Amino acid sequence: MASDEGNGPVRVDSWIWSVRLTKTRSAAGTACRAGHVRVNGERAKPAQPVRAGDEVRVRLAGRERVVVVSRLITKRVGAPVAAECYVDNSPPEPPREQVAVVAVRDRGTGRPTKRDRRDLERLQGGRGGGR
Template sequence: MADEVSDAGTVRADAWIWSVRLTKTRSQAASACRAGHVRVNGERVKPAHAVKAGDEIRVFHAGRERVVVVSKIVRKRVGPPVAATCFVDNTPPPPPREFVAPVAVRDRGTGRPTKRDRREMERLQGLGGDGPTAR
């Protein structure tokens, strides 16, 4: 394990992201880099970009942005307790549940919505529905 974790040197961005378990697979980490979802010190990077201790990495993965600062260089995938010591997590907390907009959901197999159902869905979505023909 001594050669897996170190304070000095560099490692590929996709390998580090995968090693500290920010993504499930290395190919997901590489795909995120190629798609522009990974930023190192504010700049978009390719999968082979060299990451060193002290770099700030922003990863947008699985619908959420993670902000971490590299504290140790990891060359191979490590267990969760060791991975937690390899970075400082500066990710902002997720927004509270009550601020999430309500979504109109209909039961499967109930057919097309009636005019009344449609108006109720528009009211929930904040699309108005108070025009000249609304009741």
Template sequence: MTSEATDTGTVRVDSWIWSVRLTKTRSAAASACRAGHVRVNGERAKPAQTVTAGDEVRLRHAGRDRVVVVRRVIRKRVGAPVAAECYEDNSPPPPPRETTAPAGVRDRGTGRPTKRDRREMDRLRGLGAQPPSEPSAT
């Protein structure tokens, strides 16, 4: 094996998360660790905590939980096909697109939404107050 990949040994968790392309930058991986979004074997991980083959790493990233088991420890960032061989992905599937709330999209250059527009957006998101019910005729 090369010096970049070893089956035995340890490497920092922030470096490993970046190396297998779970985050875009190493500083983003370190920030996720400091914020408590990374767990190694169920325990909160600091950026300098080491991981070995067989460890379970949980990462909360981009509104989604990623659960991976370390297969191979690598120190340098590698291509996506090689990175996929370094872990076993046990993440839950992402929610279907139909269940996620649609985001309000406005045309570019239309300016700030009016009060009426904001009420309509809140109503669509389910945040607005319900319209008053009409009194019943008795």
């Protein structure tokens, strides 16, 4: 297995990619440079070493993942093996909002009438009520 447990620290960007928190290694490096990765509360550069027991916070797609490193790896592994390499302390994912109703007009029906515009405004939250 691709384990570096006896060889010391591993780069944080490599570890984040290896345990499947990001899809690509370059995305992990970009997240580090943008300040979306913290190791033990400090902003992490891509080459910052990570050790077993460190807390890694990764903010991607509006969600923060909080994981504690339990095993160091440098090669990307399958999801079941990757899940064994960290303890996930992330807050629960917020419930998905219901899909908003989108007003659809038939193609070729021309400009909306005043009544149609009022109905659309009502659906979109009452914007532009009146004068």
